[in-house]
Amino acid sequence: MKKARHTDGFFDTPDPVPLDKARGAGEQILARLRDAILHMQIPPGALIAEAAVGRRYAASRTPVREALSRLREDGLVITLASRGNFVTRMSEVRIREARFIREAIELAVVDHLCREGIADDFADRLIDTLKKQRDNVDDDAASVFHALDDQFHLELARATGFDRMVRLLGREKMVLDRLRVLSLADHAHRRKILDQHAGILEAILKRDGNTARALMEAHLNVILETLAQVRTRHGDYFE
Numbered sequence: 001m002k003k004a005r006h007t008d009g010f011f012d013t014p015d016p017v018p019l020d021k022a023r024g025a026g027e028q029i030l031a032r033l034r035d036a037i038l039h040m041q042i043p044p045g046a047l048i049a050e051a052a053v054g055r056r057y058a059a060s061r062t063p064v065r066e067a068l069s070r071l072r073e074d075g076l077v078i079t080l081a082s083r084g085n086f087v088t089r090m091s092e093v094r095i096r097e098a099r100f101i102r103e104a105i106e107l108a109v110v111d112h113l114c115r116e117g118i119a120d121d122f123a124d125r126l127i128d129t130l131k132k133q134r135d136n137v138d139d140d141a142a143s144v145f146h147a148l149d150d151q152f153h154l155e156l157a158r159a160t161g162f163d164r165m166v167r168l169l170g171r172e173k174m175v176l177d178r179l180r181v182l183s184l185a186d187h188a189h190r191r192k193i194l195d196q197h198a199g200i201l202e203a204i205l206k207r208d209g210n211t212a213r214a215l216m217e218a219h220l221n222v223i224l225e226t227l228a229q230v231r232t233r234h235g236d237y238f239e
Contacts, residue, residue, distance in 0.1 A: 010042050011049075016058035025059050026066035032057075033067055037076050037087055038177040039143065044089040044237040048077065074174065089239045090178055092227065098175035099223045103216075105169050106153065110200065110216050112160050114209035122159035126201050129155060133194050142184040149180070152197050156204075176223060182234060183226040192222070 019028045033053070036042045053064045068085055071077035075094070079085050118126075129152050136144045150173065157166045183189050196219040203212035231238055 010036060011052040011056050013056055017056055019057055019059070024063070025057070026063035026070075029053065029057050029059060029063055029067040030070045033071060034074065034076065037071070038174065038181070039146075040178055040181050042087055044087050044178070046087045048085045048087060050085070090237050091239050092231065094175055095179060095223070095227055098172045099220060102169065102172045102176070103220045105157070105165060105172070106216055106220065107213055109156050109160055109165070110204060110212040111209060113156065113204050114207045114212050117207065118159050118204060122155060123205060125155050126152065126159075130194070130198055130201065133197065137190045137194050138187055142181070142190065145190055146181060146184050149184070149193060149197075178237075179223070179226060179230055182230045182237075189226075193219075196222075 017032075019025055033042070033048070042048065048068070050061065050064050050068070053059070053067070054061065057064075068077055068079070072079060076088055077085050078088050129148055133145060133148045133152070136148065139145065153173070154166060154170065157169050184193075196215060200212055200215045200219065203209075203215055
């Protein structure tokens with residue numbers, strides 16, 4: 001195994017981070033650790049010590065272990081005997097697999113919306129999401145743009161009315177999140193994504209299935225371009 005990475009002070013807070021006492025501690029710790037891992041605040045290969053998690057959230061061992069167990073199920077943490085819990089490194093195989101599954105889902109989404117049409121309320125939400133992306137495309141922090149990127153794709157899926165497909169898409173997108181965080185730091189890359197989103201939505205609203213499908217394929221192929229670039233720059237983040 002490669003050398004464990006430091007967590008860059010994520011767990012070194014002077015005071016515990018408060019949790020909502022009205023909600024389960026395990027679920028809250030899970031959500032915060034998952035978010036920190038997917039946004040690269042805790043980098044691939046980093047050690048996550050149970051004691052450090054407990055200190056950060058002033059939590060007992062039980063909810064901490066519950067959260068780590070769920071992160072293992074998500075494929076974000078691996079536990080090594082006598083060594084501890086480590087953030088999994090990115091896997092090129094898993095990324096390619098997730099992109100393949102995501103393509104199947106998202107092409108089905110655009111085919112359905114072009115054939116059946118899209119309700120006005122979903123169209124309005126998607127137009128608003130694109131406007132917010134334009135407003136944030138050149139911000140130094142990419143986190144808002146990243147969230148809006150997620151929102152755009154999930155709103156398209158929701159517009160089909162098939163809730164299970166929305167959940168499947170969200171699960172496969174999670175495999176790609178760390179790769180996307182690294183790529184969205186580039187303003188030019190964000191502008192390219194925004195232009196592609198605008199073209200996809202325009203084609204769907206015109207019910208132009210061939211164009212929408214071609215644009216979505218090109219959009220998802222960017223993942224493979226990004227994979228090669230990120231792997232070159234950050235090889236230590238990969239298995």
